[in-house]
Amino acid sequence: xxxxxxxxxxxxxxxxxxxxxxxxxxxxxxxxxxxxxxxxxxxxxxxxxxxxxxxxxxxxxxxxxxxxxxxxx
Amino acid sequence: xxxxxxxxxxxxxxxxxxxxxxxxxxxxxxxxxxxxxxxxxxxxxxxxxxxxxxxxxxxxxxxxxxxxxxxxxxxxxxxxxxxxxxxxxxxxxxxxxxxxxxxxxxxxxxxxxxxxxxxxxxxxxxxxxxxxxxxxxxxxxxxxxxxxxxxxxxxxxxxxxxxxxxxxxxxxxxxxxxxxxxxxxxxxxxxxxxxxxxxxxxxxxxxxxxxxxxxxxxxxxxxxxxxxxxxxxxxxxxxxxxxxxxxxxxxxxxxxxxxxxxxxxxxxxxxxxxxxxxxxxxxxxxxxxxxxxxxxxxxxxxxxxxxxxxxxxxxxxxxxxxxxxxxxxxxxxxxxxxxxxxxxxxxxxxxxxxxxxxxxxxxxxxxx
Numbered sequence: 001x002x003x004x005x006x007x008x009x010x011x012x013x014x015x016x017x018x019x020x021x022x023x024x025x026x027x028x029x030x031x032x033x034x035x036x037x038x039x040x041x042x043x044x045x046x047x048x049x050x051x052x053x054x055x056x057x058x059x060x061x062x063x064x065x066x067x068x069x070x071x072x073x
Numbered sequence: 074x075x076x077x078x079x080x081x082x083x084x085x086x087x088x089x090x091x092x093x094x095x096x097x098x099x100x101x102x103x104x105x106x107x108x109x110x111x112x113x114x115x116x117x118x119x120x121x122x123x124x125x126x127x128x129x130x131x132x133x134x135x136x137x138x139x140x141x142x143x144x145x146x147x148x149x150x151x152x153x154x155x156x157x158x159x160x161x162x163x164x165x166x167x168x169x170x171x172x173x174x175x176x177x178x179x180x181x182x183x184x185x186x187x188x189x190x191x192x193x194x195x196x197x198x199x200x201x202x203x204x205x206x207x208x209x210x211x212x213x214x215x216x217x218x219x220x221x222x223x224x225x226x227x228x229x230x231x232x233x234x235x236x237x238x239x240x241x242x243x244x245x246x247x248x249x250x251x252x253x254x255x256x257x258x259x260x261x262x263x264x265x266x267x268x269x270x271x272x273x274x275x276x277x278x279x280x281x282x283x284x285x286x287x288x289x290x291x292x293x294x295x296x297x298x299x300x301x302x303x304x305x306x307x308x309x310x311x312x313x314x315x316x317x318x319x320x321x322x323x324x325x326x327x328x329x330x331x332x333x334x335x336x337x338x339x340x341x342x343x344x345x346x347x348x349x350x351x352x353x354x355x356x357x358x359x360x361x362x363x364x365x366x367x368x369x370x371x372x373x374x375x376x377x378x379x380x381x382x383x384x385x386x387x388x389x390x391x392x393x394x395x396x397x398x399x400x401x402x403x404x405x406x407x408x409x410x411x412x413x414x415x416x417x418x419x420x421x422x423x424x425x426x427x428x429x430x431x432x433x434x435x436x437x438x439x440x441x
Contacts, residue, residue, distance in 0.1 A: 010226065011160075011163070011225075011226030011227045011228060012223070012226055012437075013163060013224065013227065013370045013386070014301075014304060014370045014371060015218065015304065015307060015308065015311055015312065015370065016218075016223060018308075018312055018314075019218060019311055019312065022311075022312055038229075039158075040156055041156075041299055044082050048314065048316065049312055049314065052312070052313060052314055
């Protein structure tokens, strides 16, 4: 199975969004991962989790309120 | 607004919250709250359960304004920063059960994680066994999370869903102030609810406005900073992230220094306020509570704050805690300063079996 480059954690509660992001980032090693979340708390947790493992995070908010976080390394 | 928001999201947010809790809690004790119980989210919800007549343990009945303040402070912060978001539907029944067992475990120890740290900062060395148990419970929870445990996704909900808990908090405040007597005993004499303790911990409380004010401030800060006494250790282990743990350390240091300044630091095992010396069940109770909090995604304080910002799943957990307190004090599960309750050890073991089953079987179910 290839690792997903997209991760949808909308509606999941702590710590799952950050945990799943970390697992996906460690599995990828480098490249790009896009994470979707609908919570501002999860958004900041995901960005911090990415930064702690050396990934750069860029976030845009879509019209329906979803945060699209692009993590690159 | 943006700068304030950024500050609370930074590493300083949880630290500031921890410092404020660490300073306010011993002050609340100074002004009347029970010893080392400036804040205890489990004990306070238990006291509310008693005041509402859900248990009849006469010494632990009071509508604690701190809890009301937690909900309304979090609501205020969420509204101000546009984070009030009604949502729910993530395994509510399981969350209710987790809330019940979290409360029961905490009442075997005599305190939630907040009070465990506050007891330690007051010199109550019995708290050490409880904190070791808390760490063990969080560790177990992490094992389940790693194996794929999930309570599933929540969904956005109608505004009324988010307003239930804030309105419940306002209703509690009205009941606290008015203390109406609805009931009649066999002779037709007016009795509660609302019940207020005349002796014991329930009778010890700081003035209403001080308690409410402290609750509002803490609720506001904690909603912004996501302060969580269970997420603290969980994130260190699971995410190698000490963001929340720094907040707990700040709480410990601030509470220790404030206790010292107020002459409330009394080191030892014996004669500690609202505590017993049975190390095994101080440990065991907190293993159960720590596991329940971890599976539910946060400490009791965090659940109360989330319930104030529209999270109906967290609200269900809080209601489970209140019912759990009723059960604990009716079925001799709760401890007292005299020691562990008659059925305390049994319920800890039963609870652990039930939580293991939940931990091993709950997975996210995707609809086709």
